Amino acid sequence: MKLSRKWLNEFVELPLSEIDDRTFAEAMTVSGSKVEVTEDLSRTISNVKVGRILSLEKHPNSDHMLVAQLDVGADAPVQICTGAWNVHEGDLVPAALHNSLLPSGAKITRGKLRGVASEGMLCSLRELNLTAHDFPYAVIRPAAILNDYHAIDPAKPSIPADIKAGDTVFGKVVAAQVRALAPAGVNLWDTVLDTGASDVELVCDVQNLHAGDLVAYDTAKNRVLTPEDLRAKPEEFPHCITDGILILHEDCRPGDDMGALLGLDDHVVEFEITPNRPDCLCMIGLAREAAVTFNRGLTLHEPAVKAEAGGDINALTKIFIEDPLCVRYTARMVRNVKIAPSPAWMRERIRNAGMRPINNIVDITNYVMLEYGQPMHAFDFACVKGGEIHVRCAREGETIRTLDGAERKLSPSMLCICDTEKPVGVAGVMGGANSEIVGDTAMVLFESANFNGTSIRRTATALGMRTDASSRYEKGLDPQNTYRAVQRACELIELLGAGEVVDGVIDVCPNELKQTTVKLEPDKINALLGTDIDEATMRDILVRLGFTLEGNTIFVPSWRADVEHYSDIAEEVARFYGYNEIPTTFTGGITTAGGYTPLQQLERRIGECCRSMGLDEIITYSFISPAYYDKIRMPADSPLRDSLRILNPLGEDTSIMRTTILPSMLEILTRNYNYRNKAAALYEIGRIYRKRPDGMADEPKIVSLGGYGEKMDFFTLKGWVEKLLKELGTARPRFVAEKDNPAYHPGRCAKLFVGDTEIGVLGQIHPLVAANYGVDAAFYCAELRFDALDAVKGALPVYRPLPRFPSVTRDIAVVCRADIPAGELIDCILANGGKYLKDCAVFDVYTGSHVLPGMKSVAFSLTMRSDEQTLTVEHAEETVSAVLGALEKNFGAVIR
């Protein structure tokens, strides 16, 4: 919402000279109307003055330029050159003087144009960042001036170079010379033409004529022709164009500041209004807030309509609300409408509020919306079939072409304004082209209605057209505002002389509008805020905001639908008492212990351990593409494919909730690989989402590890996992070869157990999966269940005395079948080694020419120690032979 500080003064005196932009913005922001940005429009223009053209002469060195002497309110005239031909002596024009700034951003300085000094520039609409909507009278209709004729083919000119007054151009069109011309009103000239045989007097509506010009005169139609009339190409009359200097028909004098004339002596404040305060989407609403914020009086005006033309609206039209989505429909009619530009002050305010002026009727509807916050619509009543308005939802198959020219398909959920046959507007969104206000509109029906906000929002969204009206309606407007707004519109009709207001108002409101009341409870308010505000202050704030009080009953004004509870009253009080005046205290009451839960501590420990091994933490999206399951070769019948599906995803890639974390890790590894990062070692503690019968999800956490790079192999990955388990103090883990997990390399994958608890899986990613990701590198991943890790984590460590006696190491090598896993040999050794055996580690595995085919040699280092004495040779020998015996017995493994 854009607010003009100049306009604001009409409601509450807050002159810029007294309250600067910063003070205004800060105060309004902390009282609840957040200021986004303030624009000082006067900074966009400087040293552009109104000038009166005293004389015009042809430029001595140019065939098309003019040299003007201007009165710009200074002691001496200034000389400015211009290429535009629509200027005349006596005209008031915008003159950008030496060192001036234009709203288009251009900076103008003095200079010489073909040797002639020019003290600045005369301005067109475009240079002032305006269009013909802002100055509708500034539309230029150029005559085809024969002196400017440039033949496309010089050998075959359509008009001979030596043509003179009286010569026939074609048919009844003759060349004529302008003898004299005098202004006859806006854009009109009393002109005397020498047509050769005789002089003709006529009123011309072309703006580029000067005495001496040769024109094409249609003797039959008594008109001076334009290049268009001659069907000439633009390059044939290069200077007879619709572009030109803005000729001012305003109440102004030479020397006046153009900025002020254009309403740029204003500061525009842009607010971000929260959705609960649609009442602040207009001048009056913001003025009320400003008045309370600055503790000043608020001047509101009660619109008064004379309706002297008489008549009776009820005799002309009937209005039917046929759907409860329309809360209220208020209408008035205007006849003998004269479509014209609205006055400068109205155009200026509309423009400074960020809208475009169109014509008096349309501008009035927009002006009332800006002033009262009530969207209005004007129908050309002649186009309302049957003379009746029916507010109903669209019927199946109905369409409408809206004012923006688009053909819209309507659905039965969309509320429409219809005549007896068809929709003439989409309620609260946009009017129909079929009942648009046009130049010859004679009778207008003003609509000021209240609709269900949600319905309007859904309609606007469905049609993809959020308008100034719909964005107000969607937040829920004040149904009491419709009458005042339609009255204001009619008052403006009379003020502008834009038509005659028909007597009577149609106001249909099927249901009684409720009055909200809240009890004033000062103690409760202070208890909630932690303040000690006295009741009188509270009452004063409320009254100034438009609330009324009877005893302790607060009557909430109709425009404050957001207030319904004592806590809302507390906010009103707090806003103007000042949020920043509320003291700061610390909660008394019972102290809570707080702290991290054991699970949260475990998560932290896992993270720390991963980082200590050099793994970087990643965060991945919880949703994936269903195609990712194929990428990881998940079997078609896998229950993991039964994911929660988002019905309205952004795209296929983010359409299902992951039931496995593996694709997320692979995606990140792939990305890093594609970015040519040489290595990556990553972890994430993330959730997976498993569908529950009730439609919700179990969301267990998974510890996901992944890596690739030169140093990465299966045993590095296994080392990560082992260290993690060690860090958590689990019992000795068991790794069981896993051949059947299709995502992993069948020979380099293991399931991980601690005791009987399955913790997860780890291994090299199957080359086919890697290929699915478009990479030819070896990726290694592990997926460990967080809850399982929690279940197997060790208790608090208990101190064990450090060994007092030295240990003895013996290396043994045994030969056994190649398919016996080393882990099973180790289990056997540890189980049978006796009390002196403290550790067993594999240090070599050999297959090759020195052992039989199908066999392998495995070398172990046994660490033995006694806790009572230095280990004797006998004890060591006993241990080794027990180990060898057990290996032979269980696996047929013999010493090498």
Add this chain to the structure above:
Amino acid sequence: MKELMQSLREASIKAISESDSPESIEALRVKYLGKKGELTGILRQMGKLSPEERPVMGQLANQLRSEIEEAIELRKTILSKVLLEKQLEAEAVDVTLPGKEQPVGHKHPMYNVLDQIKDIFVGMGFEIVDGPEVELADYNFTKLNIDEGHPSRDWTDTFYFTEDGKILLRTQTSPMQVHAMETRSLPIRMIAPGRVYRKDEVDATHSPMFHQIEGMVIDKGVTMADLKATLNLVVEKIYGEGTVTRFRPHHFPFTEPSCEMDIQCHKCGGKGCPTCKGEGWIEVLGAGMVHPKVLAGCGIDPDVYSGWAFGMGLERLAMGEYKITDLRLIFENDVRFLEQF
């Protein structure tokens, strides 16, 4: 004989002092003091001396022996020192060569910031709670006083799992307020960080998945003054002591009164600069007093208990902290990015 000893003394001391290695010293020792050494040779001639001369000469010879021994020891010490110096010199390295790389992992920058915030709140007696991301519309909206027609419920804004719109991906961590109020005993002091989801296309400032931190206190006699004090403290811990804050009215359906909290722009000190978009203030979080309707809906008597709550976006906080300019970097997980933090 005396002369012989004298010349041996001179020759040996000189030779020893000129020796330059442990080997040559040893050779000199053998040469002078060995069984077949020169001193021994002189002593062998003692027999030729008179009995009166013998003790004198013997004494002189012993003196000479210990002098040579001392000279040898001295030379050895000097030489070993020189040798060590030489060795150290030879062992010198180019200290400017890079060190050997040690693996060290990095916490994701966003979780760095999150952990910092968790620690702050835990230090103030808060608990950290966790809850479902696949959520009921009832918890995400209805129980938070967000009515049926609210725009945030639109299918263009929220991800849904069921046609009836009852199950969705939570759009905020605020449903954790309801869960906490329904399941925990009073008083409550909790924060609930987590993932939230909104239907926003990915760009430099948007992501369909992002993180929020919810916080809530419910107790007897909790006031807006408490809210201000606690959040001021938190913000000072995050942004540094003396950070200037401002509270301004705002609107959230589930708090009343509601506010947003700004900190004064640290870059310009509130004068207005590009960092704060000329406003002088940077918005950090939204907060308010838990709406009495929400309390009542969760079975808590608003006449006895009151509470305050806040919510803040984690991504924006982390991006501000580390000057990260594009949100996409957060979820891209490029190791070159991750290793910067």
